[in-house]
Amino acid sequence: MMNTVLSIGLDAVSYGMVLFTISIGLSIMMGLMRVVNLAHGAFAMIGGYFASYAIKQLGLNYPFAIVVAVLGTIVISAPLEMLLYRRIYRGAGELTQLLLTIGVTFVIIGLANYVFGPTTKSIPVPAMLSGPFDLGFRMIPTHRLFVVACGLTTALALWLLIERTDFGVRLRAAVDNGDMAEALGIRTQVIYSMTFAIAVGLGAFGGVVGAELMPIEPSYALRYMVTFLVVVSVGGAGSIPGALAASLLLGLADTTGKYLAPEFGEFFFYLAVIVIVFLFPNGLLGRAQ
Protein backbone atom coordinates (compact mmCIF):
# COMPACT_ATOMS: atom_id res chain seq x y z
CA MET A 1 0.00 0.00 0.00
CA MET A 2 2.69 2.46 1.12
CA ASN A 3 4.66 1.50 -1.94
CA THR A 4 1.79 2.24 -4.28
CA VAL A 5 1.23 5.64 -2.72
CA LEU A 6 4.92 6.47 -3.10
CA SER A 7 5.01 5.27 -6.69
CA ILE A 8 1.95 7.29 -7.56
CA GLY A 9 3.37 10.34 -5.78
CA LEU A 10 6.71 10.20 -7.58
CA ASP A 11 5.18 9.59 -10.99
CA ALA A 12 2.63 12.33 -10.37
CA VAL A 13 5.29 14.85 -9.42
CA SER A 14 7.55 14.06 -12.37
CA TYR A 15 4.65 14.05 -14.84
CA GLY A 16 3.40 17.30 -13.31
CA MET A 17 6.82 18.89 -13.69
CA VAL A 18 6.99 17.92 -17.35
CA LEU A 19 3.55 19.44 -17.87
CA PHE A 20 4.69 22.57 -16.08
CA THR A 21 7.95 22.99 -17.97
CA ILE A 22 6.20 22.79 -21.33
CA SER A 23 3.02 24.69 -20.41
CA ILE A 24 4.56 27.68 -18.65
CA GLY A 25 5.69 29.19 -21.97
CA LEU A 26 2.14 28.90 -23.27
CA SER A 27 0.84 30.44 -20.05
CA ILE A 28 3.16 33.45 -20.40
CA MET A 29 2.11 34.00 -24.00
CA MET A 30 -1.55 33.85 -23.01
CA GLY A 31 -1.34 35.79 -19.76
CA LEU A 32 1.06 38.53 -20.73
CA MET A 33 0.80 38.85 -24.49
CA ARG A 34 -2.80 37.73 -24.85
CA VAL A 35 -1.94 35.28 -27.61
CA VAL A 36 -3.43 31.80 -27.62
CA ASN A 37 -0.52 30.07 -29.28
CA LEU A 38 -1.82 26.72 -30.47
CA ALA A 39 1.58 26.11 -32.07
CA HIS A 40 3.24 25.91 -28.67
CA GLY A 41 3.17 22.10 -28.75
CA ALA A 42 4.71 22.24 -32.21
CA PHE A 43 7.62 24.30 -30.86
CA ALA A 44 8.08 21.81 -28.01
CA MET A 45 8.17 19.08 -30.64
CA ILE A 46 10.75 20.94 -32.73
CA GLY A 47 12.91 21.12 -29.62
CA GLY A 48 12.58 17.34 -29.26
CA TYR A 49 13.60 16.72 -32.88
CA PHE A 50 16.58 19.03 -32.49
CA ALA A 51 17.78 17.19 -29.38
CA SER A 52 17.26 13.77 -30.94
CA TYR A 53 19.16 14.79 -34.08
CA ALA A 54 21.93 16.48 -32.09
CA ILE A 55 22.57 13.40 -29.96
CA LYS A 56 22.05 10.59 -32.47
CA GLN A 57 23.38 12.17 -35.69
CA LEU A 58 25.87 14.72 -34.40
CA GLY A 59 26.96 12.78 -31.32
CA LEU A 60 26.57 15.74 -28.97
CA ASN A 61 26.18 15.11 -25.27
CA TYR A 62 22.83 15.56 -23.54
CA PRO A 63 23.28 18.99 -21.87
CA PHE A 64 24.71 20.46 -25.05
CA ALA A 65 21.86 18.94 -27.08
CA ILE A 66 19.38 20.72 -24.81
CA VAL A 67 21.09 24.04 -25.51
CA VAL A 68 21.05 23.31 -29.25
CA ALA A 69 17.37 22.37 -29.08
CA VAL A 70 16.35 25.54 -27.23
CA LEU A 71 18.41 27.91 -29.40
CA GLY A 72 17.54 26.06 -32.61
CA THR A 73 13.82 26.26 -31.89
CA ILE A 74 14.08 29.98 -31.11
CA VAL A 75 15.94 30.54 -34.40
CA ILE A 76 13.27 28.63 -36.35
CA SER A 77 10.48 30.54 -34.59
CA ALA A 78 12.07 33.96 -35.17
CA PRO A 79 10.87 34.44 -38.77
CA LEU A 80 7.40 33.24 -37.73
CA GLU A 81 7.46 35.86 -34.97
CA MET A 82 8.51 38.63 -37.32
CA LEU A 83 6.11 37.75 -40.13
CA LEU A 84 3.07 36.39 -38.28
CA TYR A 85 2.99 36.60 -34.48
CA ARG A 86 3.86 40.28 -34.35
CA ARG A 87 0.48 41.02 -35.91
CA ILE A 88 -1.52 39.22 -33.24
CA TYR A 89 0.05 40.46 -29.99
CA ARG A 90 -2.41 42.08 -27.65
CA GLY A 91 -5.48 42.96 -29.58
CA ALA A 92 -6.08 40.70 -32.56
CA GLY A 93 -9.32 38.75 -32.26
CA GLU A 94 -9.24 35.25 -30.81
CA LEU A 95 -10.41 33.68 -34.08
CA THR A 96 -7.51 35.27 -35.97
CA GLN A 97 -5.09 33.96 -33.37
CA LEU A 98 -6.52 30.45 -33.42
CA LEU A 99 -6.63 30.18 -37.20
CA LEU A 100 -3.13 31.56 -37.58
CA THR A 101 -1.49 29.42 -34.91
CA ILE A 102 -3.34 26.21 -35.83
CA GLY A 103 -2.22 26.84 -39.41
CA VAL A 104 1.38 27.15 -38.25
CA THR A 105 0.91 23.89 -36.32
CA PHE A 106 -0.33 21.98 -39.38
CA VAL A 107 2.57 23.26 -41.45
CA ILE A 108 5.07 22.19 -38.79
CA ILE A 109 3.44 18.74 -38.48
CA GLY A 110 3.61 18.31 -42.25
CA LEU A 111 7.25 19.35 -42.39
CA ALA A 112 8.18 17.10 -39.45
CA ASN A 113 6.50 14.16 -41.17
CA TYR A 114 8.32 14.94 -44.42
CA VAL A 115 11.76 15.46 -42.88
CA PHE A 116 11.82 12.92 -40.03
CA GLY A 117 9.07 10.46 -40.99
CA PRO A 118 6.13 9.32 -38.88
CA THR A 119 8.11 7.22 -36.41
CA THR A 120 8.94 8.16 -32.85
CA LYS A 121 12.34 9.75 -32.35
CA SER A 122 14.00 8.89 -29.09
CA ILE A 123 16.24 11.21 -27.13
CA PRO A 124 18.78 8.96 -25.42
CA VAL A 125 19.56 10.18 -21.92
CA PRO A 126 23.14 9.89 -20.66
CA ALA A 127 24.16 6.99 -18.40
CA MET A 128 24.21 9.33 -15.45
CA LEU A 129 20.49 9.94 -15.76
CA SER A 130 19.29 6.59 -17.09
CA GLY A 131 20.07 4.43 -14.07
CA PRO A 132 18.14 4.09 -10.84
CA PHE A 133 18.69 6.46 -7.96
CA ASP A 134 18.74 5.23 -4.38
CA LEU A 135 16.54 7.43 -2.23
CA GLY A 136 17.51 5.40 0.83
CA PHE A 137 14.15 3.70 1.22
CA ARG A 138 13.60 2.86 -2.45
CA MET A 139 15.04 3.16 -5.94
CA ILE A 140 13.64 5.52 -8.54
CA PRO A 141 14.72 6.36 -12.10
CA THR A 142 17.28 9.17 -11.92
CA HIS A 143 15.66 10.84 -14.92
CA ARG A 144 12.53 11.47 -12.87
CA LEU A 145 14.55 13.47 -10.37
CA PHE A 146 16.21 15.36 -13.20
CA VAL A 147 12.80 16.29 -14.61
CA VAL A 148 11.62 17.54 -11.21
CA ALA A 149 14.78 19.61 -10.81
CA CYS A 150 14.27 21.09 -14.31
CA GLY A 151 10.70 22.07 -13.47
CA LEU A 152 11.61 23.72 -10.18
CA THR A 153 14.59 25.52 -11.71
CA THR A 154 12.41 26.80 -14.56
CA ALA A 155 9.77 28.06 -12.15
CA LEU A 156 12.30 29.86 -9.96
CA ALA A 157 14.30 31.34 -12.83
CA LEU A 158 11.19 32.60 -14.57
CA TRP A 159 9.79 34.08 -11.39
CA LEU A 160 13.08 35.90 -10.75
CA LEU A 161 13.18 37.14 -14.34
CA ILE A 162 9.67 38.55 -14.26
CA GLU A 163 9.51 39.82 -10.69
CA ARG A 164 13.07 40.78 -9.92
CA THR A 165 14.84 42.08 -13.02
CA ASP A 166 14.80 45.20 -15.15
CA PHE A 167 13.52 43.13 -18.04
CA GLY A 168 10.63 41.90 -15.90
CA VAL A 169 9.72 45.42 -14.83
CA ARG A 170 9.68 46.57 -18.47
CA LEU A 171 7.69 43.53 -19.54
CA ARG A 172 5.05 44.12 -16.86
CA ALA A 173 4.98 47.83 -17.72
CA ALA A 174 4.53 47.09 -21.44
CA VAL A 175 1.77 44.60 -20.65
CA ASP A 176 -0.01 47.01 -18.30
CA ASN A 177 0.04 50.16 -20.33
CA GLY A 178 1.77 49.88 -23.69
CA ASP A 179 1.24 53.50 -24.70
CA MET A 180 2.69 54.88 -21.49
CA ALA A 181 5.60 52.46 -21.69
CA GLU A 182 6.32 53.73 -25.20
CA ALA A 183 6.08 57.31 -23.97
CA LEU A 184 8.77 56.52 -21.39
CA GLY A 185 10.91 55.25 -24.24
CA ILE A 186 10.45 51.50 -23.70
CA ARG A 187 10.57 49.62 -26.99
CA THR A 188 7.60 47.37 -26.36
CA GLN A 189 8.05 45.50 -29.65
CA VAL A 190 11.52 44.38 -28.57
CA ILE A 191 10.17 43.34 -25.17
CA TYR A 192 7.39 41.31 -26.79
CA SER A 193 9.75 39.62 -29.23
CA MET A 194 12.07 38.61 -26.41
CA THR A 195 9.17 37.27 -24.38
CA PHE A 196 8.04 35.24 -27.38
CA ALA A 197 11.56 33.79 -27.69
CA ILE A 198 11.58 32.91 -23.98
CA ALA A 199 8.17 31.22 -24.25
CA VAL A 200 9.20 29.20 -27.31
CA GLY A 201 12.55 28.30 -25.73
CA LEU A 202 10.81 27.02 -22.60
CA GLY A 203 8.50 24.94 -24.76
CA ALA A 204 11.48 23.39 -26.54
CA PHE A 205 13.23 22.74 -23.21
CA GLY A 206 10.15 20.99 -21.88
CA GLY A 207 9.78 19.00 -25.09
CA VAL A 208 13.30 17.60 -24.66
CA VAL A 209 13.26 16.77 -20.94
CA GLY A 210 9.72 15.41 -21.13
CA ALA A 211 10.32 13.18 -24.17
CA GLU A 212 10.35 10.03 -21.99
CA LEU A 213 6.72 10.66 -21.08
CA MET A 214 5.61 12.39 -24.25
CA PRO A 215 7.49 10.79 -27.13
CA ILE A 216 8.55 12.95 -30.06
CA GLU A 217 6.62 12.16 -33.27
CA PRO A 218 4.81 14.40 -35.79
CA SER A 219 1.38 14.25 -34.14
CA TYR A 220 2.93 15.39 -30.82
CA ALA A 221 2.14 19.00 -31.84
CA LEU A 222 -1.60 18.38 -31.56
CA ARG A 223 -1.84 15.32 -29.33
CA TYR A 224 -0.65 17.06 -26.16
CA MET A 225 -1.80 20.58 -26.98
CA VAL A 226 -5.13 20.05 -25.21
CA THR A 227 -3.30 18.97 -22.06
CA PHE A 228 -1.07 22.07 -22.14
CA LEU A 229 -4.08 24.35 -22.67
CA VAL A 230 -5.87 22.67 -19.79
CA VAL A 231 -2.89 23.31 -17.49
CA VAL A 232 -2.93 27.00 -18.45
CA SER A 233 -6.66 27.44 -18.01
CA VAL A 234 -6.72 25.54 -14.71
CA GLY A 235 -3.71 27.41 -13.36
CA GLY A 236 -4.69 30.82 -14.63
CA ALA A 237 -2.95 32.38 -17.64
CA GLY A 238 0.27 34.19 -16.78
CA SER A 239 0.62 32.83 -13.26
CA ILE A 240 3.75 30.80 -12.50
CA PRO A 241 2.53 29.44 -9.12
CA GLY A 242 -0.84 28.76 -10.77
CA ALA A 243 0.71 26.71 -13.57
CA LEU A 244 2.84 24.85 -11.04
CA ALA A 245 -0.17 24.02 -8.85
CA ALA A 246 -2.29 23.04 -11.85
CA SER A 247 0.45 20.81 -13.30
CA LEU A 248 0.94 18.97 -10.02
CA LEU A 249 -2.79 18.57 -9.35
CA LEU A 250 -3.52 17.32 -12.85
CA GLY A 251 -0.44 15.13 -12.80
CA LEU A 252 -1.71 13.60 -9.57
CA ALA A 253 -5.24 13.07 -10.88
CA ASP A 254 -4.01 11.50 -14.11
CA THR A 255 -1.40 9.25 -12.50
CA THR A 256 -3.69 8.09 -9.69
CA GLY A 257 -6.42 7.28 -12.18
CA LYS A 258 -4.05 5.32 -14.42
CA TYR A 259 -2.62 3.35 -11.49
CA LEU A 260 -5.86 2.49 -9.74
CA ALA A 261 -8.37 2.35 -12.58
CA PRO A 262 -6.45 2.06 -15.86
CA GLU A 263 -9.60 1.03 -17.74
CA PHE A 264 -10.94 4.57 -17.28
CA GLY A 265 -8.15 6.10 -19.36
CA GLU A 266 -8.05 9.89 -19.11
CA PHE A 267 -11.32 10.01 -17.20
CA PHE A 268 -9.86 11.21 -13.89
CA PHE A 269 -7.72 13.87 -15.57
CA TYR A 270 -10.77 15.51 -17.14
CA LEU A 271 -12.89 14.99 -14.04
CA ALA A 272 -10.28 16.97 -12.08
CA VAL A 273 -10.33 19.67 -14.78
CA ILE A 274 -14.11 19.99 -14.60
CA VAL A 275 -14.13 20.20 -10.81
CA ILE A 276 -11.32 22.79 -10.65
CA VAL A 277 -12.70 24.99 -13.41
CA PHE A 278 -16.12 24.80 -11.78
CA LEU A 279 -14.70 25.96 -8.44
CA PHE A 280 -12.21 28.48 -9.88
CA PRO A 281 -13.58 29.88 -13.17
CA ASN A 282 -10.53 32.20 -13.55
CA GLY A 283 -8.10 29.39 -12.86
CA LEU A 284 -6.46 28.57 -9.54
CA LEU A 285 -4.41 31.77 -9.45
CA GLY A 286 -5.57 33.61 -12.54
CA ARG A 287 -5.31 37.34 -12.94
CA ALA A 288 -8.79 38.82 -12.94
CA GLN A 289 -9.44 40.11 -16.44
Place this chain on the structure above:
Amino acid sequence: MTRPLLELRNVSRAFGGLRVNAEVSFTLGEGERVALIGPNGAGKTTLVNVITGDLAPSEGRVVFDGQDITDLSIPARVKAGLVRTFQITRLFTGLTVAENVALAVMQRRGMTWRFFARATFTPGVREEWRRILELLGIADLAARPVTELAYGQQRLLDLAIGLALNPKVLILDEPAAGVPHDEAPKILEAIDRLPREIAVLMIEHDMDLVFKFARRVLVLANGRLIFEGDAGAVTRDEEVRRAYLGSYADGRRRA
Protein backbone atom coordinates in the same frame (compact mmCIF):
# COMPACT_ATOMS: atom_id res chain seq x y z
CA MET B 1 11.53 87.65 -13.80
CA THR B 2 13.70 84.53 -13.79
CA ARG B 3 15.02 82.88 -16.95
CA PRO B 4 12.02 82.09 -19.18
CA LEU B 5 11.45 78.35 -19.65
CA LEU B 6 8.06 77.95 -21.27
CA GLU B 7 6.70 80.53 -23.63
CA LEU B 8 3.43 80.55 -25.57
CA ARG B 9 3.32 82.93 -28.53
CA ASN B 10 -0.15 83.77 -29.83
CA VAL B 11 -1.38 80.21 -29.52
CA SER B 12 -4.80 79.51 -31.00
CA ARG B 13 -6.58 76.23 -31.36
CA ALA B 14 -9.80 75.70 -33.28
CA PHE B 15 -11.94 72.60 -33.67
CA GLY B 16 -13.67 73.15 -36.99
CA GLY B 17 -15.21 76.59 -36.67
CA LEU B 18 -15.00 76.63 -32.88
CA ARG B 19 -12.08 78.59 -31.54
CA VAL B 20 -11.26 77.10 -28.15
CA ASN B 21 -8.07 79.07 -27.60
CA ALA B 22 -7.43 82.46 -29.13
CA GLU B 23 -4.08 84.22 -29.21
CA VAL B 24 -2.89 83.06 -25.84
CA SER B 25 0.56 84.32 -24.89
CA PHE B 26 2.39 83.93 -21.60
CA THR B 27 5.76 83.05 -20.19
CA LEU B 28 6.69 80.76 -17.34
CA GLY B 29 10.07 81.42 -15.72
CA GLU B 30 12.44 79.06 -13.91
CA GLY B 31 11.11 78.13 -10.46
CA GLU B 32 7.85 80.06 -10.87
CA ARG B 33 4.59 78.89 -9.32
CA VAL B 34 1.71 79.87 -11.59
CA ALA B 35 -1.94 78.86 -11.54
CA LEU B 36 -4.12 78.70 -14.65
CA ILE B 37 -7.76 79.13 -13.74
CA GLY B 38 -10.99 79.84 -15.55
CA PRO B 39 -14.63 78.84 -15.61
CA ASN B 40 -15.73 75.51 -17.11
CA GLY B 41 -15.35 75.47 -20.86
CA ALA B 42 -12.77 78.26 -20.85
CA GLY B 43 -10.34 76.12 -22.84
CA LYS B 44 -7.88 75.22 -20.05
CA THR B 45 -7.59 71.55 -20.96
CA THR B 46 -7.15 72.34 -24.64
CA LEU B 47 -4.41 74.81 -23.81
CA VAL B 48 -2.60 72.26 -21.63
CA ASN B 49 -2.91 69.66 -24.39
CA VAL B 50 -1.31 72.09 -26.82
CA ILE B 51 1.56 72.69 -24.38
CA THR B 52 2.21 68.98 -23.76
CA GLY B 53 1.90 68.00 -27.43
CA ASP B 54 -1.35 66.04 -27.15
CA LEU B 55 -2.82 68.60 -29.57
CA ALA B 56 -1.17 70.73 -32.23
CA PRO B 57 -2.01 74.46 -32.15
CA SER B 58 -3.87 75.87 -35.14
CA GLU B 59 -1.69 78.97 -34.94
CA GLY B 60 1.15 80.22 -32.81
CA ARG B 61 4.29 78.69 -31.38
CA VAL B 62 5.27 76.94 -28.17
CA VAL B 63 8.84 77.61 -27.06
CA PHE B 64 10.56 75.58 -24.35
CA ASP B 65 13.95 76.43 -22.92
CA GLY B 66 14.83 78.51 -25.95
CA GLN B 67 13.79 75.82 -28.44
CA ASP B 68 10.65 75.86 -30.61
CA ILE B 69 8.86 72.65 -29.61
CA THR B 70 5.60 73.23 -31.50
CA ASP B 71 6.21 70.21 -33.74
CA LEU B 72 7.90 67.97 -31.18
CA SER B 73 6.35 64.64 -30.10
CA ILE B 74 5.17 64.02 -26.53
CA PRO B 75 8.09 61.73 -25.59
CA ALA B 76 10.54 64.29 -26.99
CA ARG B 77 8.96 67.03 -24.88
CA VAL B 78 9.10 64.81 -21.79
CA LYS B 79 12.76 64.15 -22.51
CA ALA B 80 13.42 67.87 -22.80
CA GLY B 81 11.90 68.37 -19.35
CA LEU B 82 8.29 69.34 -19.98
CA VAL B 83 6.27 66.93 -17.85
CA ARG B 84 2.56 66.71 -17.09
CA THR B 85 1.22 64.88 -14.05
CA PHE B 86 -1.97 63.81 -12.38
CA GLN B 87 -3.15 61.51 -15.04
CA ILE B 88 -3.81 58.28 -13.22
CA THR B 89 -3.88 56.44 -16.55
CA ARG B 90 -0.13 56.55 -16.67
CA LEU B 91 0.52 54.31 -13.67
CA PHE B 92 1.62 50.73 -14.25
CA THR B 93 -0.78 48.73 -12.14
CA GLY B 94 1.21 45.49 -12.32
CA LEU B 95 4.22 47.15 -10.71
CA THR B 96 5.00 48.23 -7.18
CA VAL B 97 5.29 51.91 -6.24
CA ALA B 98 9.09 51.68 -6.18
CA GLU B 99 9.19 49.89 -9.55
CA ASN B 100 7.00 52.55 -11.16
CA VAL B 101 9.39 55.31 -10.11
CA ALA B 102 12.55 53.25 -10.72
CA LEU B 103 11.40 52.50 -14.27
CA ALA B 104 10.97 56.20 -15.02
CA VAL B 105 14.41 56.92 -13.55
CA MET B 106 16.07 54.19 -15.62
CA GLN B 107 14.38 55.21 -18.84
CA ARG B 108 15.34 58.84 -18.30
CA ARG B 109 18.95 57.85 -17.68
CA GLY B 110 18.94 55.76 -20.85
CA MET B 111 19.57 52.53 -18.95
CA THR B 112 17.48 50.66 -21.48
CA TRP B 113 19.65 47.59 -22.01
CA ARG B 114 20.06 46.37 -18.50
CA PHE B 115 18.18 43.11 -18.14
CA PHE B 116 19.24 41.10 -15.18
CA ALA B 117 19.92 43.79 -12.66
CA ARG B 118 17.19 44.35 -10.13
CA ALA B 119 15.74 47.71 -11.05
CA THR B 120 14.81 48.94 -7.61
CA PHE B 121 18.20 47.92 -6.14
CA THR B 122 20.50 49.38 -8.79
CA PRO B 123 22.86 51.85 -7.09
CA GLY B 124 22.01 55.37 -8.11
CA VAL B 125 18.51 54.40 -9.19
CA ARG B 126 17.66 53.21 -5.71
CA GLU B 127 18.80 56.42 -4.04
CA GLU B 128 16.82 58.46 -6.55
CA TRP B 129 13.45 56.74 -6.20
CA ARG B 130 13.84 56.69 -2.42
CA ARG B 131 14.61 60.40 -2.33
CA ILE B 132 11.56 61.18 -4.48
CA LEU B 133 9.19 59.01 -2.46
CA GLU B 134 10.50 60.51 0.79
CA LEU B 135 10.09 64.02 -0.59
CA LEU B 136 6.44 63.30 -1.36
CA GLY B 137 5.86 61.48 1.93
CA ILE B 138 5.02 58.08 0.43
CA ALA B 139 8.27 56.20 1.14
CA ASP B 140 6.37 53.74 3.35
CA LEU B 141 4.36 52.62 0.29
CA ALA B 142 7.43 51.66 -1.78
CA ALA B 143 6.86 47.91 -1.83
CA ARG B 144 3.07 48.08 -2.30
CA PRO B 145 1.44 47.20 -5.61
CA VAL B 146 -0.29 50.16 -7.27
CA THR B 147 -3.64 48.39 -7.10
CA GLU B 148 -3.59 48.63 -3.29
CA LEU B 149 -3.18 52.41 -3.20
CA ALA B 150 -5.89 54.89 -2.27
CA TYR B 151 -6.83 57.41 -4.94
CA GLY B 152 -4.85 60.25 -3.36
CA GLN B 153 -1.82 57.99 -3.03
CA GLN B 154 -2.05 57.10 -6.71
CA ARG B 155 -1.94 60.79 -7.53
CA LEU B 156 1.15 61.22 -5.38
CA LEU B 157 2.76 58.30 -7.19
CA ASP B 158 2.00 59.95 -10.48
CA LEU B 159 3.68 63.10 -9.19
CA ALA B 160 6.65 60.92 -8.16
CA ILE B 161 6.93 59.53 -11.70
CA GLY B 162 6.79 63.10 -12.99
CA LEU B 163 9.68 64.07 -10.71
CA ALA B 164 11.64 60.98 -11.74
CA LEU B 165 11.60 62.32 -15.30
CA ASN B 166 13.65 65.27 -14.04
CA PRO B 167 11.34 68.05 -15.24
CA LYS B 168 12.19 71.70 -15.72
CA VAL B 169 8.51 72.51 -16.07
CA LEU B 170 5.84 70.48 -14.31
CA ILE B 171 2.20 70.85 -15.30
CA LEU B 172 -0.18 69.80 -12.54
CA ASP B 173 -3.51 68.92 -14.08
CA GLU B 174 -6.16 69.52 -11.39
CA PRO B 175 -4.17 67.86 -8.60
CA ALA B 176 -7.04 67.82 -6.11
CA ALA B 177 -9.86 66.79 -8.43
CA GLY B 178 -11.69 63.73 -7.17
CA VAL B 179 -9.44 63.32 -4.14
CA PRO B 180 -11.34 62.73 -0.88
CA HIS B 181 -11.13 65.62 1.61
CA ASP B 182 -8.99 63.82 4.14
CA GLU B 183 -6.35 63.02 1.50
CA ALA B 184 -6.23 66.47 -0.14
CA PRO B 185 -3.91 68.12 2.44
CA LYS B 186 -1.24 65.49 1.76
CA ILE B 187 -1.26 66.42 -1.91
CA LEU B 188 -0.93 70.11 -1.08
CA GLU B 189 1.98 69.36 1.24
CA ALA B 190 3.68 67.32 -1.46
CA ILE B 191 3.24 70.11 -4.02
CA ASP B 192 4.65 72.53 -1.47
CA ARG B 193 7.78 70.42 -1.15
CA LEU B 194 8.54 70.28 -4.89
CA PRO B 195 12.11 71.40 -5.62
CA ARG B 196 12.29 75.18 -5.93
CA GLU B 197 14.05 75.21 -9.30
CA ILE B 198 11.16 73.43 -11.07
CA ALA B 199 8.65 75.77 -12.69
CA VAL B 200 5.11 74.64 -11.91
CA LEU B 201 1.93 75.44 -13.82
CA MET B 202 -1.16 74.31 -11.96
CA ILE B 203 -4.57 74.01 -13.57
CA GLU B 204 -7.14 74.13 -10.81
CA HIS B 205 -10.75 74.95 -9.93
CA ASP B 206 -10.31 75.08 -6.19
CA MET B 207 -9.50 78.74 -5.39
CA ASP B 208 -8.24 77.95 -1.88
CA LEU B 209 -5.63 75.70 -3.41
CA VAL B 210 -4.76 78.32 -6.01
CA PHE B 211 -4.16 81.04 -3.40
CA LYS B 212 -2.06 78.77 -1.23
CA PHE B 213 0.07 77.71 -4.12
CA ALA B 214 0.49 80.43 -6.71
CA ARG B 215 1.99 83.86 -6.67
CA ARG B 216 0.95 84.57 -10.23
CA VAL B 217 -2.41 83.67 -11.74
CA LEU B 218 -3.55 83.37 -15.34
CA VAL B 219 -7.27 83.53 -16.01
CA LEU B 220 -8.72 82.02 -19.17
CA ALA B 221 -12.27 82.77 -20.29
CA ASN B 222 -13.79 81.91 -23.66
CA GLY B 223 -10.39 80.81 -24.86
CA ARG B 224 -8.71 84.16 -24.18
CA LEU B 225 -6.33 85.17 -21.45
CA ILE B 226 -8.30 87.88 -19.64
CA PHE B 227 -6.07 88.35 -16.63
CA GLU B 228 -2.42 87.81 -15.81
CA GLY B 229 -0.95 89.00 -12.56
CA ASP B 230 -0.65 88.86 -8.83
CA ALA B 231 -2.75 86.24 -7.02
CA GLY B 232 -3.98 88.90 -4.58
CA ALA B 233 -5.31 91.10 -7.37
CA VAL B 234 -7.26 88.47 -9.27
CA THR B 235 -10.43 88.56 -7.19
CA ARG B 236 -10.59 92.34 -7.46
CA ASP B 237 -10.41 92.32 -11.24
CA GLU B 238 -13.70 93.34 -12.80
CA GLU B 239 -13.37 91.25 -15.96
CA VAL B 240 -12.50 88.10 -13.99
CA ARG B 241 -15.55 88.61 -11.78
CA ARG B 242 -17.75 89.01 -14.82
CA ALA B 243 -16.35 85.85 -16.43
CA TYR B 244 -16.96 83.76 -13.34
CA LEU B 245 -20.34 85.30 -12.48
CA GLY B 246 -21.41 85.06 -16.09
CA SER B 247 -20.66 81.40 -16.29
CA TYR B 248 -22.30 80.89 -12.90
CA ALA B 249 -25.46 82.62 -14.13
CA ASP B 250 -25.31 80.58 -17.36
CA GLY B 251 -25.01 77.43 -15.30
CA ARG B 252 -28.04 78.40 -13.26
CA ARG B 253 -30.07 79.10 -16.31
CA ARG B 254 -29.13 75.79 -17.88
CA ALA B 255 -29.91 73.89 -14.69
